[in-house]
Amino acid sequence: MKxxxxxxxxxxxxxxxxxxxxxxLTYALMLGLPVIQLLxxxxxxxxxxxxxxxxxxxxEDTVLARSIVSAxxxxxxxxxxxxxxxxxxxxxMIRQGRVQFAVTIPGDFTRRVARGGASDRDRAQVLVEADAxxxxxxxxxxxxxxxxPMQALxxxxxxxxxxxxxxxxxxxVVVHARYNPEAITAYNIVPGLLGVxxxxxxVMMTALSVTRETERGTMESLLATPVEPLEVMGxxxxxxxVIGLVQTVLILILARFLFGVPMQGGWVGLSxxxxxxxxxxxxxxxxxxxxxxxxxxxxxxxxxxxxxxxLLSGFMFPFKGMPGWAQVLxxxxxxxxxxxxxxxxxxxxxxxxxxWRELLALLAFVCVVTALAMARYRRTLD
Numbered sequence: 001m002k003x004x005x006x007x008x009x010x011x012x013x014x015x016x017x018x019x020x021x022x023x024x025l026t027y028a029l030m031l032g033l034p035v036i037q038l039l040x041x042x043x044x045x046x047x048x049x050x051x052x053x054x055x056x057x058x059x060e061d062t063v064l065a066r067s068i069v070s071a072x073x074x075x076x077x078x079x080x081x082x083x084x085x086x087x088x089x090x091x092x093m094i095r096q097g098r099v100q101f102a103v104t105i106p107g108d109f110t111r112r113v114a115r116g117g118a119s120d121r122d123r124a125q126v127l128v129e130a131d132a133x134x135x136x137x138x139x140x141x142x143x144x145x146x147x148x149p150m151q152a153l154x155x156x157x158x159x160x161x162x163x164x165x166x167x168x169x170x171x172x173v174v175v176h177a178r179y180n181p182e183a184i185t186a187y188n189i190v191p192g193l194l195g196v197x198x199x200x201x202x203v204m205m206t207a208l209s210v211t212r213e214t215e216r217g218t219m220e221s222l223l224a225t226p227v228e229p230l231e232v233m234g235x236x237x238x239x240x241x242v243i244g245l246v247q248t249v250l251i252l253i254l255a256r257f258l259f260g261v262p263m264q265g266g267w268v269g270l271s272x273x274x275x276x277x278x279x280x281x282x283x284x285x286x287x288x289x290x291x292x293x294x295x296x297x298x299x300x301x302x303x304x305x306x307x308x309x310x311l312l313s314g315f316m317f318p319f320k321g322m323p324g325w326a327q328v329l330x331x332x333x334x335x336x337x338x339x340x341x342x343x344x345x346x347x348x349x350x351x352x353x354x355x356w357r358e359l360l361a362l363l364a365f366v367c368v369v370t371a372l373a374m375a376r377y378r379r380t381l382d
Contacts, residue, residue, distance in 0.1 A: 033304065040311050040326075048140045049321020052100040053081035057090045059107035064153055068105055068126060071152035077141035094131050094178065096354045097340060100138065100320055102129040113153070113170050124171035132177035133347045134188045137318035145173045179347045186259040191346050192315040194251050195338045199281055199306055202244050206285025207298040210236060215294060230374065237282040244278035255346075266345030269355045273341035276362040280334055283369040290376035309335040337361040 054072065058065050072078045081099055084090035094102045104127040112124035128145060130138045149169035180187045255261040284305070292298035310316060312330040319330060330336045337358040344350035344358075352359070 033307070036308065040308065044312065044322050044326035044329075045317050046321040046323075047136065047317065049137050049318040050076045050140070051079040052077060052137070052141055052320055053098065054078040054101040054103060055082040055084050055090055055093045055099040056080060057084040057087060057102070057104045059105060060109055062110040064110045064113055065105045067155070068103075068148070068152045071148060072103065075144060077144045090129075094129055095348055095350070097131065097344060097348075100131050101141065103127070104129075109171070116170075125174050126171060127174050127176065129176045129178055132180040132183060133343055134314070134318055135180060135183035135185060137320060138177070139183075142175055142177075145175060148173055184260075187261055187347060188343065189315075190251075190255045190259045190261050191342045192313075192339050194248060194255075194342050195277065195313070195335045196306075196310055196315055197251065198244055198247060198277060199309055199335055201247065202240055202278060202281040203285040203288070203305060204299060204302040205243075206237065206240055206282050207288040207292065207302050208295050209240075210286060210289030211292050211295050211298040214289070233283075233286055233370075233373065233377065237279075237286065240282050241278055244281070245274070248274050248278075261346060263346055264349030266348070266350045266355070269350060269352045269359065270341060270345035272352075272359055273338055273345075273355070273362060276359065276366055277334060277338045280362060280366040280369055283366060283373050287369055287373040287376060290373060309333050312336070313339055315339060331361075334362055334365045337365075 056069055056072070058069060069080070073080050078101060082093060084093060084102070087104070090102045090104065093099045106125070106127075109124050109126070112122065115122065126148075128142075130142060132138055149171050153170050177183065252263075256263055285302070288298055288301045288305075292301055308329070312322070312326060313319070313333055313335040314330070315335070319327065319336065322330065340358045341355050341362075344355050348354075
């Protein structure tokens with residue numbers, strides 16, 4: 001038996017480094033994934049979101065009403081994104097997910113502040129409706145509302161109104177948590193898991209399946225047949241479409257009976273969204289397989305896609321709490337739009353008119369990825 005040789009160890013080490021440099025995809029993933037993790041966790045992830053989009057309905061044009069709007073505007077938690085003209089328009093904004101908060105200042109607000117009613121029925125009130133589908137996105141902002149009554153009108157209660165801000169707050173903030181009033185985290189997480197599970201299984205399984213045929217040489221036999229690229233893609237992906245549909249039905253059943261997730265409706269839009277997302281995920285897996293030279297590479301590229309999908313889609317962390325550049329990246333990820341479809345349908349009962357933007361984004365994803373996969377596969381044929 002030969003003794004230990006540092007020279008031989010060095011020779012094997014040099015050989016391994018050369019092998020890594022030849023495998024450029026693996027080398028890039030090893031260096032790029034830590035950088036992406038650092039940027040995402042360091043800059044994009046925010047567990048206490050601020051500057052949340054807020055719509056305001058002001059039913060009286062008075063100094064006190066404008067002071068409340070100004071206080072919300074200068075708050076770190078609220079970003080006045082729109083001013084509604086009617087209660088119906090305000091309701092539509094929060095139901096479609098365009099705003100996180102809807103604030104209503106009633107028409108008799110100033111009169112009630114001046115009268116200083118002693119009972120709850122007579123006191124001035126400001127209604128704040130919060131989209132509580134994601135409890136972690138609204139918790140900090142709702143807590144900040146406690147200071148609004150004492151701060152908003154601090155410079156307006158003068159003269160005859162001075163006593164109204166001394167004994168007690170001049171008005172009450174009534175918070176109405178919509179769609180998830182009990183702040184049950186499962187109502188947000190479990191529907192979101194549908195998108196994550198479909199991504200994990202369908203993208204990775206398809207990429208590994210096609211790459212496995214390339215490694216084993218069976219793809220060469222397939223390429224020798226007169227089968228068209230689109231026919232190959234359809235035949236390869238059809239079984240996984242069935243698997244994806246079975247997974248969807250199973251997850252929805254378990255979500256209802258194990259976690260009590262409400263099923264408010266929106267089944268037509270949800271069905272279209274599921275179909276588009278399944279086809280898009282499978283097409284992406286097929287596209288990855290045309291670039292990967294081994295199953296290891298296919299798995300690495302799949303993880304490289306899935307990791308940002310979990311962090312930037314709004315599944316684990318509030319989407320509106322991320323900085324602008326991270327939201328732009330998140331909008332380019334199909335999981336983001338699919339989660340909005342699922343949560344909007346199950347928790348809000350949204351219809352096609354409410355989720356058409358998200359469905360259109362999923363359709364664009366399917367078309368682009370399918371076209372790229374076909375182009376890559378044709379080059380493989382050549």
